[in-house]
Amino acid sequence: PLLQEQINLLKELSKVSVTSLCGDTSSGYQEGTGTQARFSSPYYLCFDSKNNCCYISDCNNHKIRKVSFQQQGQAQVSLFAGSSAGYQEGAANQSQFNGPMGIVFDQQRNCL
Numbered sequence: 673p674l675l676q677e678q679i680n681l682l683k684e685l686s687k688v689s690v691t692s693l694c695g696d697t698s699s700g701y702q703e704g705t706g707t708q709a710r711f712s713s714p715y716y717l718c719f720d721s722k723n724n725c726c727y728i729s730d731c732n733n734h735k736i737r738k739v740s741f742q743q744q745g746q747a748q749v750s751l752f753a754g755s756s757a758g759y760q761e762g763a764a765n766q767s768q769f770n771g772p773m774g775i776v777f778d779q780q781r782n783c784l
Contacts, residue, residue: 694739694747701733702749709749711737716774727752729772734758736775 692707700710712732717739719726725740735754739747751765758768 691745693741693745694749699732701730701735703751705742705746705748709747711749715772718775718777720777727775729775730754731771731773734769734771736769736772 694706694709695711695714696707696709698710699712701712702708702710711728711730713730714737715729715731717726717728725738728737728739730737733754734757736752738750738752740750741747753764753767754769754772755766756768757770759770760766760768
């Protein structure tokens with residue numbers, strides 16, 4: 673997959689075609705399926721160990737988003753962590769980030 677920051681869109685590249693998986697050319701925040709979802713400067717992504725989902729640092733929304741890959745090329749975008757701009761540890765929907773620009777997994781495949 674290719675993450676294009678300027679157009680807020682996650683695309684899949686293959687030898688034959690380019691397919692939009694989620695997001696749109698318009699910026700914003702919206703959870704949802706496929707192009708109904710919105711990002712604001714998605715910056716970095718990483719995949720889980722089984723490649724059935726990825727996590728995206730959604731910089732201007734101050735959140736970490738989860739993209740679950742479903743059948744028939746559908747991608748479901750949901751909140752993984754973050755609430756608003758700031759620095760706060762806590763539960764996923766109460767934690768705060770200030771423009772997250774990266775995300776990684778540790779050796780046990782825990783998302784950091």
